Amino acid sequence: MRPTYYPEELKTEAIKLVVERHLPATVVASRLNVRADAVRVWVRRFRFSRRPLPGAEFHRLKVELHEVAVERDALVSLAARLLAKFG
Known part of the structure; x- marks a missing residue:
């Protein structure tokens, strides 16, 4: 029997x-x-290879970008409050 691709x-x-x-x-x-x-x-080969699923890197970077954006917004807000108080 021929293998199916x-x-x-x-x-x-x-x-x-x-x-x-x-x-x-x-x-x-x-x-x-x-x-x-x-x-x-296919699953066994995937688990053995330890390579990320397609799109997993994109998702990880998207989450990281969101975290950095939240930190940036907090710092901007803090800077604005400090400037208003002492500036």
């Missing part, structure tokens, strides 16, 4: 569903119309 987007989606949403590989496989053992292999 799946697009990377499909593999990534399957990995996200198993890793992030904690769905069983059999459920993900039935939703995406692929074999459950293929999903298990």
Whole structure:
């Protein structure tokens, strides 16, 4: 039997569903119309490689940007109050 090749987007989606949403590989496989053992292999390879999911870096940077913006706003507010009080 010839091996079936799946697009990377499909593999990534399957990995996200198993890793992030904690769905069983059999459920993900039935939703995406692929074999459950293929999903298990993709997840195993992903976990072994320790590479971040696509978009995970973007999400991490977005959260970090929000934290920095909150800190900046607090400092600007503090500076304005100090200037009004002593300036």
